[in-house]
Amino acid sequence: MRSTVAIAFVAAAVLLLAPGRASARIKLAALPERERVDIQLDNDRYTLVEEQRIVPLLKSTPQQGNNMIDFSWTNTQIDKDSIQFRPIAIKEGETFRPIRKVDGQDEVGVINVAYPPGENSLVWEVFSADACAVKVKVSYLIAGLTRSFSYRAGADKDETSLTLKKYIQLRNYSGEDFGQAGVWAGFGPQFLKPVGQQEDIKMLLHRFDGVPIDKTYTFDWYTNGRLSPEKPLASKVVMHYKLVNDEKHAMGLFPLQGGKARIFIDDGRGGEAFLGEDWAQLTPLDGDMKLYLGEARDIVCTRTVKTNKRHKVQGNLFNQEIEIVYEIENFKDKPATLDIVEQINSMAREFGGDPHGDAEWEIEPRTSKEIGITYETGGATPALHVKLPPAAKGKDAKVAKQTAVFHLTIKNLW
Amino acid sequence: MMRIMIIAALGLTFLAGEAAAKNIDLVTLPKRGAVQLTIYNSEDLTLVKETRDITLKAGANKLQFSWAGTLIDPTSVEFRPLTHADKVELVDTIFPGQKPQHLIWNVDSQFEGQVKVEVTYFTSGLTWSMDYVAVTDPAESAMRLSGYVRVFNNSGEEYENAQVRLIVGTINLVEKIAELARRQGIPPPAVETKYSRALKRKAVMAGIAQAEMLAGGALDASGPKEIIKEGLSEYFMFTVEGTETIPDGWSKRMIAVEADDVKFDIVYRMRSYQYGDRPVRLFVWRNDAEHKLGDSPLPDGRVRLFRANESEALSFLGEQLISYVPVKAEIEVNLGPDDLVVYETRNTSTKRLAFHFRKDDRGKEYVDGWDERQEWIDTIRNYRTKAITFELRRQWVGDVEYESEVDTTLFDYRTIQAGFTVGARSKQQYPATVVRHQGVNSRQSRITLKK
Numbered sequence: 001m002r003s004t005v006a007i008a009f010v011a012a013a014v015l016l017l018a019p020g021r022a023s024a025r026i027k028l029a030a031l032p033e034r035e036r037v038d039i040q041l042d043n044d045r046y047t048l049v050e051e052q053r054i055v056p057l058l059k060s061t062p063q064q065g066n067n068m069i070d071f072s073w074t075n076t077q078i079d080k081d082s083i084q085f086r087p088i089a090i091k092e093g094e095t096f097r098p099i100r101k102v103d104g105q106d107e108v109g110v111i112n113v114a115y116p117p118g119e120n121s122l123v124w125e126v127f128s129a130d131a132c133a134v135k136v137k138v139s140y141l142i143a144g145l146t147r148s149f150s151y152r153a154g155a156d157k158d159e160t161s162l163t164l165k166k167y168i169q170l171r172n173y174s175g176e177d178f179g180q181a182g183v184w185a186g187f188g189p190q191f192l193k194p195v196g197q198q199e200d201i202k203m204l205l206h207r208f209d210g211v212p213i214d215k216t217y218t219f220d221w222y223t224n225g226r227l228s229p230e231k232p233l234a235s236k237v238v239m240h241y242k243l244v245n246d247e248k249h250a251m252g253l254f255p256l257q258g259g260k261a262r263i264f265i266d267d268g269r270g271g272e273a274f275l276g277e278d279w280a281q282l283t284p285l286d287g288d289m290k291l292y293l294g295e296a297r298d299i300v301c302t303r304t305v306k307t308n309k310r311h312k313v314q315g316n317l318f319n320q321e322i323e324i325v326y327e328i329e330n331f332k333d334k335p336a337t338l339d340i341v342e343q344i345n346s347m348a349r350e351f352g353g354d355p356h357g358d359a360e361w362e363i364e365p366r367t368s369k370e371i372g373i374t375y376e377t378g379g380a381t382p383a384l385h386v387k388l389p390p391a392a393k394g395k396d397a398k399v400a401k402q403t404a405v406f407h408l409t410i411k412n413l414w
Numbered sequence: 415m416m417r418i419m420i421i422a423a424l425g426l427t428f429l430a431g432e433a434a435a436k437n438i439d440l441v442t443l444p445k446r447g448a449v450q451l452t453i454y455n456s457e458d459l460t461l462v463k464e465t466r467d468i469t470l471k472a473g474a475n476k477l478q479f480s481w482a483g484t485l486i487d488p489t490s491v492e493f494r495p496l497t498h499a500d501k502v503e504l505v506d507t508i509f510p511g512q513k514p515q516h517l518i519w520n521v522d523s524q525f526e527g528q529v530k531v532e533v534t535y536f537t538s539g540l541t542w543s544m545d546y547v548a549v550t551d552p553a554e555s556a557m558r559l560s561g562y563v564r565v566f567n568n569s570g571e572e573y574e575n576a577q578v579r580l581i582v583g584t585i586n587l588v589e590k591i592a593e594l595a596r597r598q599g600i601p602p603p604a605v606e607t608k609y610s611r612a613l614k615r616k617a618v619m620a621g622i623a624q625a626e627m628l629a630g631g632a633l634d635a636s637g638p639k640e641i642i643k644e645g646l647s648e649y650f651m652f653t654v655e656g657t658e659t660i661p662d663g664w665s666k667r668m669i670a671v672e673a674d675d676v677k678f679d680i681v682y683r684m685r686s687y688q689y690g691d692r693p694v695r696l697f698v699w700r701n702d703a704e705h706k707l708g709d710s711p712l713p714d715g716r717v718r719l720f721r722a723n724e725s726e727a728l729s730f731l732g733e734q735l736i737s738y739v740p741v742k743a744e745i746e747v748n749l750g751p752d753d754l755v756v757y758e759t760r761n762t763s764t765k766r767l768a769f770h771f772r773k774d775d776r777g778k779e780y781v782d783g784w785d786e787r788q789e790w791i792d793t794i795r796n797y798r799t800k801a802i803t804f805e806l807r808r809q810w811v812g813d814v815e816y817e818s819e820v821d822t823t824l825f826d827y828r829t830i831q832a833g834f835t836v837g838a839r840s841k842q843q844y845p846a847t848v849v850r851h852q853g854v855n856s857r858q859s860r861i862t863l864k865k
Contacts, residue, residue, distance in 0.1 A: 038727050045750075048720075048730040063656070081545060082718060088726055110669070115564075117663025139720075139728055186729070255753035255797075284756045285797045315771045315779025356852070357786055358764040379763045379789075412766040414781040 005078070005176050007032055007053055007138060008070040032056070035135075037178045039195065041147040041168070042186025044257070049178070050139040054091065057128035062111060067128060072121035076175035077143035084139045085110050085124050091133040102129050144174035147185065149259035150202075151280055153241065153291065157266045159215050164208040164243065166256065170201045187254040211250045214242040216290075219301045219326075220341040233302040237338065239293040245283045256283040261291050298331040299338060299388065307407070308351050316414045320352040323366060323407045329399050330388040340384040344410060352413040359410050366407035418486070418571055420444050420466055420533065421478040444468045447530070449576040452651075453542050453565065455713060456581075460540035460569070462486075465496065465532050470523040474505075477519040479533065484515075484570040490536035493519050501525040539569030542580050544670070544715030548697075548747075550678075550731075552724050557678060557697075561671030561712060563641070563652060567660040575657040582650040582713045582738070641670045643710035650711050673706035684757050684794075685807045692751040693794075693804070697731075702742045712739040717747050754797040755804075755836075763789045770854050783854035792844040796836040804834045806844065810861055813851040817864035820844050827860040 032053040040048040060066035071083065087108040089096035099106055107129035114123045128134065148169050155162040168185050170193075172178070178195040188205040195201065217237050227234040241263065246252040261280040264272040276294050283289040307323035328338055348355035358380045363373070372385040386404045391397075447465040454460065468477065479491060488509065495502035501524040508518045523529070542565045550557040563580055567573070642653040652670055660666050678699035683689060697719060702708040719731040732749035739745050770783030796802050809829045810816065816830055825831040836842045851857065 040727065040729055043730045043732070046730050048728060050727055081716070084547060084728075086728075112658075112669075113562075113564075113667040114660075115665040115667070137726065137728075141730065182727075184727075257753075282753065284753060284795070286795060287756070314769070315781060317769060317771075317781050356766075356784075358761060358788070360764045360766050375760075375762065378761050380761070412769070412784070 005051070005073040005076060006071070007051075007055075008072070034179070037181040037195075039145065039170070039178065039181050039183045040186075041170070041184065046141050047143075047145045047147070048139060049142050049145070050137050052088075052135060052137055054133050055126075055136050056133050057108065057126060057131065059129070059131045060127040062105060062109065062127045064127070067124075067126040069124040069126055070121060071124070071138065072119065073176075074120060076120075078120070079141040079143075080115070080120070080122065082139075082141040083122065084137075085113075085126070086137040086139065087126075087134050088137055089135040091135070096135050099134075108132075108134050142174050142176070144172070145176075146171050146173075149205075149257045151256075151259060151261035153261055153263045154272060155213060155241070155263065155265045155275070157268045159213055159241075159265065161210050161212050162241070162243075164211050164251070166205045166208075167202050168205045170195065170199075170203070172197060172199050172201075206253065208251050211243055214244075215293075215336075216240045216242050216339055217296050217299050217336055218339045218341060219303075220343075221303050222343040222346040223341070231302075233304055234300060235303065237296040237299045237301055239296045240290045241293060243289045243291070244286070245289060246286050252285055255285060255287075256280065256289060258282045263291055263293065299336060300329045300331070301338060301340070302327045305351075310352070311409075313412065318352070318413055320348070320410045320413055321364065321408075322347065322351055322410065323364075323405065326386070326404045326406070328386060328388060328402045328404065330402070331391050331399055333390050333393070335390050336388045338386045338388055340386060340404070340406070342382055342384065342406065344380045344382070344408075348410045348413060352410055355410070355413065360412050361408050361410045364407040364409055366405055368404045368406075371404050371406075418446075418464075418481045418484060419479070420468065421480070446574075449573050450579065451540060451573060451576050452579045452581060453540050454581045455542050455544075458538040458541060460537050461534065462537055462573070463532060463534045465530055467528050467530055469527065470502065470521065470525065470529050472523055472526040475521040475523055477521055478516060479519065480513075480516045481535075481571075482515045485538040486515075487536040487538075488515070488517065490534075491517060492534045493521075494532045494534070496530040496532050498523075498525040498529050502529055502531075537569050537571070539567070541566045541568075544713040545667075546671075546712070546715055546717040546736075547720070548676075548717060549720045549722050549728065550697075552722060554680065554721060555677070556675045557719075558674045559671070559676050559707070560669060561715070562667045563654070563670040564665055564667040565658070565660055566665040567662055570662055572659075572662045574659045576659070577656075578654040578658050578660075580652040580654070582652065582711055641668070643670075650713075652710070671707070671710070671712065676705050676707065678705070680802065682752070682755055682802050682804045683807070684804070687809050688807075689748070690751075693755055693757045695749045695752045695755070697747045697749065698744060700742060700744050701739045708741050711741055712736070712745070714738050717745075719747055719749065752798075755802060756795040756797075757792065757804075757806075758795075759790060759792045761788050761790055768851075768855060772854075781853070783856075784852050785855055786850045786852055788848045788850075790846045790848060792846070793841055794834060794836050794844070795841040797839060799838050801835055801837045804836050804842070805831065806834070807831045810848060810850070811859075813856040813858040814861045815849040815851075815864055816846060816861050817848075818844065818846040820846075822846070822863060824861060824863060830861060830863070 032055050034051050034053055036052040038050040040050065055069060057067045087099055089098055090108065099108055109127060111125040111127055150167045150169060152165045152167070153162045170183060172195050175197065177197045180192060181195045183191040183193055183195065185205060191203050193201055193203070217239055219235060219237050221235050224236040226232045227236060243249060243251065245256055258279065258281050260277060262277045263275040265275050267273045278292040280289055280291060304325045305322065306325050307321060309321040311319040311321060313319060326340060330336055344359045344361050345355050348359040373382050374385065375382055384404065384406055386402065388402060391399045444466045447467060450463040452461040493504050503522045505520040505522050508520070510516055510518065542563055544561060544563055546559060546561045548557045548559045565578060642655060644651055654668060658666060676699060678697050681696045681698050682693045683696060684693040699705045701712055714735070714737050716733055716735050718733045720728040721731055723729055732747070734747045736745060765787045766784050767787060768785040769781055771779035772782040773779055792806065794804050807825055807829050811828060816822065818832070820832055822830050822832045832844060834842045
């Protein structure tokens, strides 16, 4: 495919003699080839392309450049104001040496940049203390060259650990064919890949093996509502894989950017089964990545409000005592923990009225002693963790209903 | 293409008083000598000063000045003899009705021979802007800052070998130059009197003259190529040394400010009301000598920040428009959220107390005032390999008592602020107790800090 970004060393006299209209520019140009292209994807909003070229320069002075370098592009969306010309090194024999200072000034430098009207091009006027070949980097921000991230999680059969592969997908709809290019995401390996026009390239950035899985089951009445008219006291039990992005959990190398995650499980017969997919959120170091797996049908939970009692305090001020009983059945042959999320503000509105901000509440004594309570998202959203034994084995064995009680008082309502 | 011309008409005795009626002229075209462009960036305004050598005969002379296809304000065109000034007098200026974009100067001369004259006028279509490129070292401890001026010529005229001067600052214009150019000499509305216009022009010209004196000679194009910066009343002037040719339709970008090894601070700020729900990373430095800058104010412009990596490659860190930065003032560039610095805030408990009741006619009590006491814990996690400076500001609405064991001050009546140094790969917690007086308990709209 033809390259649409070009750089030309222009015979200076010809350009200066024809400084008028863009269409009238007559150029005699040598075309320095791209030596290398680097695509920097470490910024999530912008893509920086850096080209390395060897440009021949004539001897000149900072007052009079004598080297006109024309950079032009077609059918690509380059941010014209972002284009930089950076001399890096000067060729000496077969090697390159760094650019030195001569009289306190770099021996090669840009004097000015001219932008012709109606053209996607610019002309650098460059001086050089001596006639030489210079290695330069031409960098620019470009649109249409984007990256996204995706994940593939492969869980083992007993769902205790998984292999998480993080991919970067490069989409090149910039209008330019970059040929062999270095691609860097800001972390992980640097790839050297041909990046052609209208190509999508998916590359494995990192593979995390043996990542422990915490498979969670969550019951959240105020988010999911009743399961159906026929089962008005039941609600969905939703499943997630919870991964922790830290070293203890075999990750913790870098933040995990958001992206689609496809989840597979070892089917025990040498193959894999697809469990579903979810949008993984940006997960900072030490953060949790929760991947939604769908609804659990083998854990059933009903929620019954047994007590709803108002206790007057003074005037129209009252406390609302609430006792909720959960009946849980685990039909799985493995133990599990059910996380019951209660939203006290919603509960206050349902049973008492406006909580006037975050509700004030207390746990009362009849709350089951064996449940653990955490407050991951704040004091008004407790999560009750109920451990469930596996279903009894045997054809005729019945699945026991486990009961948990959450007894609380929402205080100072009116 | 050159469209601005001075024509010295021949056969003056025949043309005198009836030049406008003639359609066939025989003329000479004095070449433009030096040109000086003084371009303002706050308005679409450029003061053009050009010199030409013309030959005058003793007695009445007629000079025609035309500017077809350009954006010159005809009311601003002025003529001034630079040599033999005591013997050359401008008698009057005629704008011929049937010839737009023309004027005729009737000049009375007691001298016969070559005279250098200066023609000045305002034009629109010449503008300039500034932009900055900063490249930090791989450790992000210092940077090289380059500021560029870019001059755009869409005036319709090509100014060859012009001295270019750029004015930084905001001037007041009561009418746009482009609008005056479109009117082609029709007098402006009555609100703009000849007197006020003359005063304005006099003021601008006086300022320019003062700057020329400071610059040590206006149209001298010799010397090394650099941009001289100098103060001018409330404005600042950048003078591009030497001359530049900017063809019509082209623009040209030149280095105006350059400083190497500019140290800067990296600051993280959490201000949800200003920056959103994640902390942002800012590079902060000053336009002063300590930061290898401070020679001049820095005009408005976009700053693009890059980091030079070990491999000679760049990473793009971000960009931001900055407003005019006076000398010694601070410059901040917001690079947006950083995935390696995490801020979380959680309300861990809520209690209500100090209830106040009002009684109705029947003696029934209703809550009409209370205090809400909340415990909050903020956590800052830094995963970078060096310590960071973190600034927290948070707004609380209403009558609030605020207490924290960490040093906290008030930024304003409703905003607390606290600062932290969070070590490399470590975290810092910031606990606070907030009591909000509600209903009739609320007597103020402010935060009171409790120690």
